[in-house]
Amino acid sequence: QQQVKQSPQSLIVQKGGISIINCAYENTAFDYFPWYQQFPGKGPALLIAIRPDVSEKKEGRFTISFNKSAKQFSLHIMDSQPGDSATYFCAASTRGSTLGRLYFGRGTQLTVWP
Amino acid sequence: DTGVSQDPRHKITKRGQNVTFRCDPISEHNRLYWYRQTLGQGPEFLTYFQNEAQLEKSRLLSDRFSAERPKGSFSTLEIQRTEQGDSAMYLCASSPGTGGGYTFGSGTRLTVV
Numbered sequence: 001q002q003q004v005k006q007s008p009q010s011l012i013v014q015k016g017g018i019s020i021i022n023c024a025y026e027n028t029a030f031d032y033f034p035w036y037q038q039f040p041g042k043g044p045a046l047l048i049a050i051r052p053d054v055s056e057k058k059e060g061r062f063t064i065s066f067n068k069s070a071k072q073f074s075l076h077i078m079d080s081q082p083g084d085s086a087t088y089f090c091a092a093s094t095r096g097s098t099l100g101r102l103y104f105g106r107g108t109q110l111t112v113w114p
Numbered sequence: 115d116t117g118v119s120q121d122p123r124h125k126i127t128k129r130g131q132n133v134t135f136r137c138d139p140i141s142e143h144n145r146l147y148w149y150r151q152t153l154g155q156g157p158e159f160l161t162y163f164q165n166e167a168q169l170e171k172s173r174l175l176s177d178r179f180s181a182e183r184p185k186g187s188f189s190t191l192e193i194q195r196t197e198q199g200d201s202a203m204y205l206c207a208s209s210p211g212t213g214g215g216y217t218f219g220s221g222t223r224l225t226v227v
């Protein structure tokens with residue numbers, strides 16, 4: 001079954017707007033939640049990540065909000081730009097373990113209109 | 115070091131043929147991962163190495179799949195007797211230690227005809 005559920009599947013935002021992508025998980029052992037950005041023909045690239053002891057992390061225009069009790073986390077892209085048009089994946093892992101495998105959501109295709 | 119390198123970038127093969135992909139991780143990274151990504155889906159874990167030891171294999175990795183990392187540096191993923199369902203992007207990633215912070219390569223796109 002899908003360990004990390006991501007929505008929406010696609011998102012269209014006007015330039016300058018806020019893009020919001022949501023993810024939910026069930027496994028309470030997850031303790032590391034990264035977001036990846038993927039452009040066509042490229043591998044995913046780490047964008048920003050958060051651990052559950054923090055409720056929010058901001059890096060530039062990208063913010064992760066984390067709700068541990070609800071087992072949900074979201075990516076906010078402020079002042080969205082056409083160059084942000086890509087597929088975004090949330091993921092989760094048990095970082096404290098020696099394994100480190102990531103469980104990915106199904107992705108959100110973001111289109112930012114100029 | 116320019117990142118994770120994968121070769122070839124594209125591979126078209128006939129059903130039933132064997133294929134082998136290569137991954138060169140970032141040199142100081144001791145962890146290496148293989149993932150498979152199909153269109154419209156997130157990457158799915160296949161297998162993972164720490165140095166030369168293969169520590170975990172997904173159920174997705176059938177007996178037609180084998181991965182090696184003989185000297186703890188580059189890795190190869192071989193698929194024997196390819197099937198059309200094997201058509202996907204095969205991604206390699208490496209990381210320096212526990213948990214995430216992966217760096218992915220650009221992948222090898224396999225098409226089985």
